[in-house]
Amino acid sequence: MASRQVAQQSGQSWRYLYERLGEKPFQQLCNALLAHVFPDVSCFPVGHADGGRDAVLQEGKSSIIFQVKWTSHAVKDPVTWLDRTIKDETSSIRRLVEQGAEKYYILTSVAGTGTPGRGGIDRLHTALEKHSKEFGISFVCWWRADIDARVDAAPDELKWAYSEMLAGSELIRYLIEAQSAETDMRRLRALLLKVIATQWRDDAKVKFKQVELDSHDLADLFVDVEATLVSLPRRTVGLFADRVVGAQLGGAAAYLTRTAQPFTLVRGEPGQGKSTLGQYLCQQHRTPFLRAEDGGQIGSTGFQRFPLRIDLSDYALWLLGTDPFSTVGGGRAVRVRPRASGPLEEFLKDLLHAKSGKLPVEVDGVHDLLHRLPVLIVLDGLDEVARRDVRARVVKEVNEFCARLSTAVTPPQVVVTTRPNASDFSEPDPDLFETVALSRLSPRLRISYLRKWAATRHVSPRDRLVLERSFQQRSAEPHIDQLAANPMQLTILLYLLQKRANSVPSSRTALYSSYMETFLDREATKWPAVQDHRQDLEEVTAYLGWDLQSRAEADGSSGHVPTRDLKQSILVYLYQVDKETSLVDDLFTAVTDRVWALSSKVQGTFEFDVQPVREYFAAHYLYHFAGVDQSDFDSAKVLRSLIQRPYWLNTCRFYCGFAKPNDLAGMLEALEEERDLGLRPRQVRLASWALLADGVFNGRVRSLRRATDLFTDDLSVRLLHHALGASDETPALSADRGGKFLAESLLARVAGDLRSPMTADRVGLAVQILGEREAFDAWWQPQVQAAAGGSNQALWMGIGRANAAGSRLPQETVAALTLENPLEAAAAVAAGVCPPPDSNTERWMLHAALDGHCCDQDSPASSHVHDILRVVSPQTLIHRAHPPQHGDAIDVGHLQAPTDTQRQTALQRLKRRSPQWSLIQAALRTGRGQKGTTSSWGNTARELSSLYGPCWLAAEIAVIGAASPRTVFLTGGNLTRNSEPLGESPDYGRLLQDVRANRSAPEWWSQQYVAAPDSLSRRTWALALLTCADADVVSDHLAHLDQALAVMTFPQQLALCRSSSRLGASAIARRLRPGILSDSATPLSALTQMLVAHHSVSLKRLDPLTHLDESALTRMAQYGVSAWPSLRALTSRMIAQPSNTLLDGIKAHGPSGIIDVDIADASAGIAPFAFSIMEEPDRYPMAWLLAAERCVAGSTSPDPLPTIAEKERWFTL
Template sequence: MNYLLENLGDERFQELCQALLIKEFPNVQCFPIGQPDGGRDAVVYFNSARNNKEFAVFQVKFVKNPQRINDPHKWLLEVLEGELPKIKELIPRGAKSYYLLTNVTGTGHLDSGSIDKVHSLLEENLDIPVLCWWRDDLCKRLDSSWDLKWLYPDLVTGTDLFRYIVDQGGLTDSSKRFDAITAFVRAQYEEDLEVRFKQVELQNNLLDLFVDVPIHFNDTKEDRHLQYLFRGVLREFGSQEDNNVIGAATLFSKSLFQENVPQLVLEGAPGQGKSTLAQFLCQIYRMKLLKLEQEFNTLPISVRPSNLRIPIKVDLRNLASWLSKDNPFSSDEDDEALYQWEKSLESFLIAQIKYYSGGFEFSVSDLHAVAKVSSLLIVLDGLDEVADIQMRKELVNEVVKGINRLRQTSASLQVIITSRPSVFENSPGFPIKKFPHFRLVSLTKNLIDNYTTQWLRAKKIYGSQASEVKKILKNKLEKPHLRDLARNPMQLAILLSLIHTKGSSLPDKRTALYDSYVDLFFDREAEKDNTVRENRELLIDIHRFLAWILHSESEQGKHEGRINTERLQSLLSEYLKSEGRDSSMTESLFTGVVERVVFLVSRIQGTFEFEVQPLREYFVARHLYETAPYSPPGNEKKGTKPDRFDAIAKNFYWLNVTRFFCGCFSKGELPSLVERLNVLLEDVQYKNISHPRALTAMLLSDWVFSQNQYSMREAVKLVLKGITLRHVLGSGKRNSDVLVLPSGCGREQLVDECFNILKEKPTIDYAWEIIDLIVANSPKEERKNHWYNYISGIEGEKEFSSWLTYGLYMGVLPDLTSEELNLLIIRHEFSINNLVTLLRAGHSKIIESDEKFSSIVIDHILNECIEIPLKRKETSILLNFIHGINPKSYGLAFDISKPGPLREIRSRYGYHFDILFDGGYDDSLTIQTQIAIPENQELKMCYEFLQYSSNETDKHATEWVNGLAPWETIVENLRVLWGDRWSIYSLAITSSNVKIPKDKEEIDLFDVSTPLCKRTFYARNASSIWWRKQIESASTEMDFMFLSLLFLTSANSNLLKNVLDYIQPVFDKISNDNWEKVTKQLEYTRRVGNRRDLALNMSKLPGELTARTVAAIGICVNDRDSIKLYEVHLHDYVGTDVSVLKFCQRVAFTLVEHDPSRWNQAISIISRIYSQGGTFDAYYHSIYRRRYMGYPVQIPVDVAKQIANQPENYPRFLVDLAERACRDEVASQIVPIGTLAKKERWFENANLLTV
């Protein structure tokens, strides 16, 4: 097929060519577009020979109008005149073949055709083999590259590409299959044209009202690749006006993001816009497929995808029904679709395609065949709406299996799952490791302004009237409680409607806001319709009653929150009878409910549901509050307001209902609400989990207690009490908004209490959580003043150092002025730790301007391998030097799967310092960034070294892997400048992984005349006798450290057997601080270069091993062997050696990973070490995130309760883990509210039906 290559333009055509090259040459190195490349758009290095620098060169030439070129031969001659000198320059550098790629069509006449002529020309002028890929060559390669056709849809536009790919997919009767998918896409397009919130009385066009809600990545320390990817997309496409936030639609539409994150979970609070985003993402692809160019061109450029996908949007409630063998698209029990039913995602998808396409035949085989040649987008919306725990487990399991099957066949598959954040962490969900979790966050001020403008335009409100609405909104947003309401798109729409109608008279509470909105809506409808006008209160009560029925049934897995026409009419009739009303009103009320009021909508023919879940939850809350009976002494009744609160407050599924319910309470009822919260807090099941405190914080945020200051203060005390007692704070990455209080509702008291806790010198992990709370609950300037006022009065150096670190993590230390910082420096002796803290905070200038400070820091960098994140274009000599000497930044050459220049590989992992000396490869830098040559002599030495480093990193990673030359250049230059230092030794040991033959001539490890890298490489395969000789030669502590790290890095079972007795005394000669440096670096050097775990034979080890030796060997062995080492040698260890304690901690977690029955033993070890101050923060968080986050952990409930009852004895993350187990147990014992209401006869005296 002849593709429309010219539609791509110059740069996109080059990207396409590079993508084709990657398919043919997996190890190809592609160069950035639009930069000087020396005649190279891509190269492929040959890896067959030692130190191989040979490569093939690829060059791309694009012509805008190739049909106008009458003589391709002549055109190419003119092009090559300027390129041949560049190509010839590459031959001495290792170029062994040359490829030219072009969109020009070649002619095939023998000898006289352009193909033969150009080939002859190139061979005459070049001494290497040459080949030209003409237009036909590129098109033939594209024929089988289905994924690229969808990534570059402009090659064949719109429906033509769609039809072509379906036709070429090997489908029988392909025309019908094309028609089925087209009809399906069109039907879903028409269904999603409007925003799902009709009550705002707008045209409801999705494109007119869509606002790209900001998104945040729930990152972990183990997700470094995703961190850098997210930051990279944020830098390029994020909003500069809103502090580099990025919208979810913008992020998800980028091909780079889709390639790296093919499946994810998107979390968002009620009304945050999850379902609207699902609609929007699918719509933009439907527009492209259906050739709706006019609509597509109205989209912001930032959200327009360059690729093409077939979108399939799924309501997960429908999938849950299907998995229960109930067809959600039909009320017919004898439904034909169920005869072909299979319990699988694919089976459901074909049922959905059949339904929306109008009945076209479509099979699972057809689905996989289309997927094979297509790119798919599957959006699974509303995981949280599948309330039944067992059903959700089954659904998650089937979705994961279905996605895995489709991914095997699909050319490209993107999966997005939406959900509210899980209120109990161990509820069934998708594992974070396989499904990275992202979350929607609050609207920024700019987005609020943008949405307001769109809303006014849609309402046709202009001029002074529009200005008045904006003015009132601006004034209201200055009040914290209303500002919080406006950060949610749905609530902002309600707020704007109320402002437009009522002006400044807005309610304070969240529930009251909904009350006002419902009143406003019924006021409008009453003017238009007699039924609404005459039966207003009855219609409101009916909606509340129906919401109760649907929400209660949904919790029990019944009907997925829907009701069919027949049952709706039946319930209306029965409700009227129970209220003593005329049942003949049923028909008119039915019309009023479904046609006039439209809180209930029909998305599936013959069924009705509440349009948005928050509205259903609001009506349920009102129903429960308004129908609660009076229970006087002597005539007590069940189902009172306290009874109902106790029930729904304990039920996680009813959390949002609980918030609305509490918002109904009057001023006089608020003290009883606080009382019930305290009862909940003391409940035997709930006292060990954060739910009572989190719920109280939410109620404070909803301004529930604003009418009663005493009740508000009592509620704040309840929250603070939990923090003081070290209960789970809910301030981790995934729950950062749980304990965020508004100003005037406990925020100030919370921040003060947190600062008081920090003054008591808590363990560092607890301090981190406290700092998280401070950051979440205070503006930066406020916490800066609070922090600075306290640290300015500190006298002790140790406390000062701690608070300096607190300031770093609070984000306030970087904002100190030079004057403020100098005042602190004058009053305190700045130790190396404090100077490093200043470096981390970005205050490198004040250090570099002081010769003494800079000398201390450089000495520390050379003697300890430290890491500090480096910003792009960072001009600090010291910060760049830290990265320039870091062994990890060079060791990346061994670990990378796609080789290239080391400079580029390092940038992928955040090491950007190379670009500061020559502008580098990074296309985000349009000008060279120069570092001024410093006057300070030691800084000048650092600068000199960075120049050497920058030059060497131009070399390909294969040169670093297959030879010592670049390593020696780096290391020997460092030695010339500073002599033998610990960081230099560590760098040299990293180089010992190179793949070269062993030197035959023996080398002495301490022969300073021999390059250090040669010595470390020789040691890698040295004999036991050689090692014993080196042990005898070592004389200084630095010798002992170097020898120990090198031995442990190189050790095998034979060396342990023959040398361990000799080297153990060396280990013990090293000070505690320096031994910690050895083991810290060993954790890296033992893993770099894909070294295997050390094979351990316990019987061949010496009988007496010191604690240090055991812990050091434990770093090198697998988990099971580390357990053996611990049980034989360290089970009764009572020392304080940090490296040993750290190893014991690791073993404790390894124990339960391999044998969950050993939790009691594990927590005994952990508690003992924690009491000795062994928090080891970074290590803890790494283990926690990698092994447990996102996966159900079967910690026994009795163990969890033991931890939760004594949280001060355990690391914070383990307390969090225990709380999750307690929550899981609570969740498993919750009785559905509908069942409880029926059992206790809540509605008996109200003459209302029960579920």
Template sequence: MYHYEMLGDERFQQFCQALIAASFPNTQCLPTGQPDGGRDAFVLRWMREQQRLPALERELVIFQVKFIKKVNDSRSERDMIEQIARSEKAKLDKLKGRGAFKYYLITNLKGTAHPDAGSIDRVNKALSEALEVEAYCWWRDDLDRRLDNASGIKWSYPEILKATDLLEKLVAGQLGEEEERRRGAIRAYVTAQYEEDKELKFKQTDLRSTMTDLFVDLPMWPLSPWNTPPRFNLKRAIRAPTRHSWYAHELAIEPGRNTLAAASFFMHQTGYTNFENVVLEGAPGQGKSTITQFLCQALRMALLGKSQDLAAIQQGLRPSQLRIPFRVDLRDLAKWISGIDPFHAKQRALDEQEPRSLEGFLAGQIRFLSGGHSFNVSDLTAVARASHILLALDGFDEVAEIGLRQQLVTEISKGTNRLVAAGGYSVQAIVTSRPAAFAKSVRFPRETWAYFELLPLEQSQIDEYTTKWTKAKGLKDSEALALKQILEVKIKESHTQYLAKNPMQLTILLSLINSRGASLPEKRTAMYDAYMDTFFSRESEKSTVVRDNRELLIDIHRYLAWKLQTSAETGENGSIEHSALRTLLFSYLDREGENTSIVDALFNGIIERVGALVSRVQETYEFEVQPLREYFAARHLYETAPYPSDEQPLAGDKFDRFKALVRNPYWLNVARFYGGCFNKGEILTLVNELTELSRQEPYTWTSHPRSVALMLLGDWVFTQYQPAVRQIIAFITEYPQLRQLLANAEHGNSLWSSLPERSGRGEFVEVLWKRLFTTKLADEQRALANAIQQNTPIDERITRWKAGASMVSLAVWARIGSYLHLYEVASLRDLCLDHIRLNDEILKHLLMMSRYDLLENEAYFERAKSLLLDSMTNGGVGLEQGRFGRLAMIASLTWVSQYTIAQIDETDLPLKYVLERRFGSRFARTVEVIERQADTLAPEEREAAEAYRLFLDTQTSMLSTNLAPWSELVAAFRKAWGDCSAIDRIAFWGAGVRSKGATGSDVPLAEAPDLVEAARYIRLRSGAPMWWREQLLADQPQTERRRLLQLLLQWGTAKTLVKVLDVLDTTLNSLDLGQWDRLIRDYRSGQFGELTNLFELSKSDLTRVRQTSARLNLYLGLRLIPAQRFELAKAMAEMPLIGGGPEGPFALQTLVTQCREATRWKSALPKIETLYAGGASTLTRVDRDYSMPASVALRVSSAPEHYPLALVAFADAQLTAQAGTQAPKLVEVANEEAWFQP
């Protein structure tokens, strides 16, 4: 009945784990393809509640999966039993020591039922005897019967349902009494959307290709963790015991890759790796809609049994889990919610009985596309209960009206929750939108929606798409080769390279190369001009209507684009009904004095031949893609605008219109096209208009005018007149306003990318270099360096960096090198550093970049090792090929985060599996490299590597309750590398095991033969203030005093810390700066996010602390709840702080991150300014849910040099958004100023 052999070995194991979990809810499933110790899954039953067993005993049920490729081979059964008896006996003996008492073998073989003689009875008996535990086998029939009642699993493993109609198989028996009707409607709906989306359509290229012919997956990246929902936060994923581990695992990017493949990522989400609510952002023409179109179409192929189409898709893009896809244009949903029926050509009110909800719309869409099947919300709910669902919600940015956008956000969020609550298996919603910079401020809440960003095409994807495009065009091999050679040359030019990074623009670029060869325009608008010129020329050869009325047809397209763009901004869906289009054409011809008798010929030319319009809903028409509509609208506005004249001023001249466009966020992409229309004689006036805009309310204190200028500069708008380029560069680099642009690039949505040479790259970069070596602000240095890196090749960066060595201190110079991304890509030869200039600061940055390969030689190894063990906290997963050596091994073994996870994990898995689940295959490869290279190590380091391996193989339940594994590990590490901070961090975490029997040893840390035992003894004095007072007053070296203070900070109770405040203050201030820095650094290295052992002081105790030193305020502040930490930070801002110490950054970061309430800003802002002016810096990002009053935003934006860039970016975003919401609709401006009146 089920075809398990289609799954293959690993997929079959995962399938069996799903069946096991359905029968045993507490099942722990182990990763596939890794050593499992005789277990593919297990169930741990603690016997604490049963009187017959001691409290700590447990029962362990083991599951082992055996996949047989040749199920009809009679030898399989015998061989399987013998192989298990041989290979699993020793493993199971070890597991019996951990409580294993029952063993299940799961196989795809078919058992026989004869009493005693049949395979079922014989195997059960043979396994029980061989393995000496109670043993059972789940045969093929057992799997079949369990799967019969597990419909949800079938959706995740559709390969086993070998059928021509998977949809029918999957929902059979699941849709209630009305199953046949419901299934028929869904099948008709899916089929209709399948036929509609068969082709990747872009009519202007004269190209018709199937999805499989032309689709190329696109790169994307999750938006920054600080802009990600809390449940998707990587740091929280590390800290949390189990429930967030999927995030780190799923986003573990392969070495050498910087991105995720969008379609592949969404296609293969199952179980705990599933992002249920997603916003996929991308620039105009970036391919957002194509991604969702492909996802839906691939799912339809599988559901409808289109095996030939599905086979044409590369393996990695075929769906591994099936969902019923619903593809929705959000403009239609917006009309539905507002009470208009979007499925009729002529606008009419929605029937009052229709629910204005997401579910109501989906039911209506199914009725419409299925050809009139009866289907309602109750039917949809029944379908949701029986299936996995994908909601592809396309074009959120195309709904311009703010109120409607908010209604959409509310209804989609509520609707998806209702569908999930209906009892369905899962509902995934993917909303596509342009980034916030292109739309007004309403967004889906980041607490419940994960944001991903489509990135520019990578070279491999450009090559892949070009190859597919040439095949789809039917080019000969010689023609395809010539085209690729031209593209290879042109793509090295900065402006062409920029154009090729966007899928739609790459399509246009290839079309132009195919028709015009190497002669390509520079400007973005000019490229569209050339493209449409080529298109109309081609159509002129085919049609007398086009040939005779070419210019008129172009003008009509421009006018239509203006009308549809303005209607979209006012709440329409950007389309026009058949009769309305004809009426509009007649009116236009009449007003322009053209012959109205040709209206029918022109109408047919527009909708049939020219093809810029398409019919998505019968009897309605719209532009095929939004960027084309915006291009034509820009051309209409420019070509119909009068020239400005002092003698006879006219409203709505070219520059009036430009100012109106750039003020309105919805029209920003139109403004880009519009800016590209200006000719050489108009460019200086355009520069003046941008400069003047920056002096006008409400833009005076925003970056918006300069952001637009920089955006147009990147579009080659000013290159035709170089004096204008220089003026624009001077305008955008004015200080301190430049800091707003830098802040947006670092923390917000920047509209600029790398500049072409003729667009002022050299002048722009020169300003950045000068500022880089003069500013003393670390966040500004990093932002400047990132902007330089974006606009400068590596060789130039190295040369300029070395030239600036004498301008700053060695520490600052080394830091700048890191910000410029030199260490991660350059070799020592590239950097031309001699032994003298390769100081400890440089070494630290090389180590932070994991450039261990550069430091393995005799000249640097010992210094680098010493820094790694005593002055660094880095390490981690993902050793890159060719970069492994002794330093890399030390960094991997002493990486403290893995040891904190060992203490907090609750899965009872070996630590190795826990870390692999959290950090993916990169951690597994790191471990493999360490084991493989162990023989090349010195004896002591080989022993350390072996101790590490044994530690990883230990279950976390043992590691969190027993000192012995920690003592053995730390002893091996101390033997290899001696006492150092890196080993202290591990030992101090090990001292926190949950065990009443582990009392530790009363031995000073410096003399301890077992450091973990000594740290354990101290940890157990966490509530003994008198003991701590005595220790802190004792005469001892600073190193030992620091180690004690670290243990007190890590484990001390609130009562203890308060009672020793006086002596603690004195002791902390007795440390030299190096020991003080190390204390704070070592404590912080093992903490993730907010700690669970934070406490709250009484008001009187908090007042006492505020009156002590800055060091004590910082020390205790690390353990206090956020509100009290905020109070200490304010006090610290009034204290004299030692430059370069951790106090200033701590206070500044606390104030910046804790100003979430409006009442805090009045007291905090002056102190933030004081700390920042004093040299304190913070690279902290500001969450999107941050709250900043308009008065505060204005104060920050009016003096951006006085505040951290994180605040500058947020304040600028607040003021810019406020200005955008105040902007009138463009059609209102046009009417008020009489733009189009004769």
């Protein structure tokens, strides 16, 4: 508890926990340090009267005094506390001075702060100088940091003698290296080493043993599957502004060993390597704890942690009252009552007890271990927790566990693995967790894995080259390429390629079936029982897959079954289907010893090695045996039941993979009925999409066309476009598996209604499906040619934005565009149009960019205009102004800053076009004496204005510099003598400096408003007022602001709104008081209210803006992404008190509205409105559409599948 009491103490280093030692051991530690530094020091007995001295160093007739001061409590004012201790020792100090003392050291466990002049260290130094003059002796303080430094320099024997204070990496090193330890630490060391050794053995082998690889180490086959960043923790989005959602992270294991994020959710498809990743991460951290001969070939990480891997299915069982670590005869788990309270720390107590060989463990000890040790906790298989209520509880406990871990000495690391979540099951808190998705295997990793796989099977170099050549040839086929993108499927594929050469299937189900057939062929030649009972063996194995999968859903079991229960299940099955029951022993031996099915990982129990294998066999049993004794059985019941249940999604994919051409019509009818029923809209669509992508409907072209029609309705388009864009977890759809038909249908709808709010989603989905640009260009370019110069050309430009199609327009089409309207020119920039230098088209596009209409366009085109936007984008200049540890920014939909590489490449092209860009490059840099100043903003704006004339882009850059935090950046930069901040010839360097200097001077703002009435000056004045002036100044000038906005054109208003919005959402500028709008004596326009709200609403919560009426909030929606205060306010009100009026306001924001918070909590409140939202999916922001879908899907909870099977008598068992 002591260490927690000082958790908030300023300057706390946490490298050593002196509070744990107590007062006397801390004094003994200090004495040992003094003896190490000063060998002749005399240390007095601890706890005896010492006359104001704990140690003395005698130097002739003079002496140096050492006094130790310790506390276990947080000291609010350490200077006052230490100063008082000196005053309390006044008489002792005077006596010691009379006896020859010349220097007096104070050694303290209290932490000092180093702020120059104001920090505790400098303040105490000043006080000690006064005491030196008073007493005639020199005073020195060794603060906590000084003690830390001397402990660092001390020999291990010294610091390890006080092991109770160790924490973090030093405690890890002690546990690894210390051979002799005090009793308590020896027990802890023995416990941890035994747990590590046990889990090392558990994780040393690959789980998927069916391809004769079970005898090989994980290190021999591991490839680091690449990952993509899906989302950042919402609480820290501002701290990682340089990280882009959707960015490629490289290898997942490499990323997770270096990430600064403590909590990570890893998503991956079945067989993608989630569990293998968790095994490998833990093995890396276990390696240093073990002897070299036990360490395998897995290298250790740079920063050492104590690793624990937990199967969340075991934790779920434990919560339900079954102890997964205790068994009775036959391997049956001990059942107790369900746990009313089940924090993860208690589960860890049982796990450590079991894995250490029953060493005693207490919950307090677990808390202490987690607090002191840097830990890696891998929570594997959240998707294997089948029951929704149990999973919700598991997630709740994980969230609370992570919250408690946040107080640990060293930041922890928690990794949770799961499959993609198609049904909005509970997942870890997105405020805490970043989310990454495992990517499909790249060609490089596939070859790397192939070579490792060949080496483990001792394939000769010549045969390996033949295999590699065959694999690369077959991988050119789209379906083989898709199969090879998954590590587990790649393993099977390589096995079949080696056994059958090029005769391998091209779909998932057929791949597994072919593998089983080949494997059984081989086993039949070796083992008579397999040959004699092959059909029975296949049937029993399929039944066991169904049985164990059913148990996992129905009662939350983790998928392993006691030996006795397994034999009993085989016996009962044989009896029920009228087969010879004497085959039990032979079939049990065949299933567990000879066939790629079940294995024993926990003594006395059996389970399928990996979940996909269990799901394959469950699907096999359902397809071949459901309804076998009913002549009128409707197999569509099975499909509909599977597709309703997210836990059975992968089984459903295997099941449909068995389908024959004459099954397809019935399957499609079932899918259409489920879609139209509308009870689980997202789940049904994503599951149906997976079936289409798997090639299930390729047996007949007519069926394939009909299958693509499942996804042309507005709700399907929006949900699928969102799912495919959020990450690469949703399977890609190839052209010959319906992609061509679906894309053609979507684009035909686009051309038929250009102004539909669905256009962006339809085009986006079509582009994602087509992949290749040629097909889209062949459709789009003739349309643009026909529309050039007409009323629809901007609409067609917007359509081309989806894949930068404008960059490939023929020059004759580009020349035909008329772009005098800045919004149409901005649309051309967004589409990637690349006009010839100095052409009218380029001039129009350049003016639109300089006027601020293009800063949220993200085209990869490399025209002159696009390069300008990359190099001097407001987003880049805002990012530069972010102070360290700034985490208040929110994502409202503005473009993120381009990467440094993109900017540097663009800059080189710009300098070739105009040498003056070298001056802008120099201005962007921080020169000598300019660090920590606003120079780069002011100088960049000046040079940009010099090159292109006064413009909105330069003005915005200057205002960003003026708005940058004054505590971080001093005012600086170049000026022109006698220049003006606004007017016809503004000096943007002066603008920056004058705005900063006059932020509290209302008369200056009034003067500038009157002195510079031109349009650009008024807009610049408005932006500076909103982002930089003090609240009272803003309040005094609201009427002027309202007047200035009223005379602006709509495009000018839009540009100002976006600039204000970017700065407001970035949170770099000062915030206005929340009630500032209510101070106005005169009515203000909705636009004025919205602009002020950018800088006054709370960014940490949804601000309801209670002083604004709903009609004003609704009118704000016309300003698009900049209207985020309105959307957040309407959302807040709708969650609290839903109404049709509020819903209409949210609808006004349309499908492009972005809300950066999870509004799942709104589901209960919007229940009466959910179906109406779903009926107009083209009218609502995606977050609200998903919230409504979640509400609809959660309104019913289907029975477990085995319950349905029993009720409808699918099987005669």
